[in-house]
Amino acid sequence: METVITLAAGALLIALGMLLIHRLNAQHDARIAAYHFSDPFPAISRPPGDGHHSSTGQAPSRRVTGYRP
Template sequence: METVITVAVIILMIAMGMFLIHLLNAQHDERIAAFHYSEAPRGSGRRSRPSRQPPNPLNRP
């Protein structure tokens, strides 16, 4: 009887682990789908380059 309970507990733990991995994979897939590869993520360390033209103080072209 103890063997049956032990095997049942092991199977239950494996099933719970599989379910947890499934949930984590689904969450990861949602994050990947939401990320736009064409945009730099915030805080990536990239800085915009300063413009080569001096600022026009009179706002005229």
């Protein structure tokens, strides 16, 4: 009988933990949806146009991504 009670208590704790995590995720998703993100930094945004080099014959400018191999 004690084993059944222990298993039921464990299952109840797991269910409560799952419910808590689900509610926290929903709250976090609501915050993200309500937050207005700003425009990206100019250094990492794409130049106007189709993203290809300009028609003046100059080499395309290198985009800064923050990645270093």
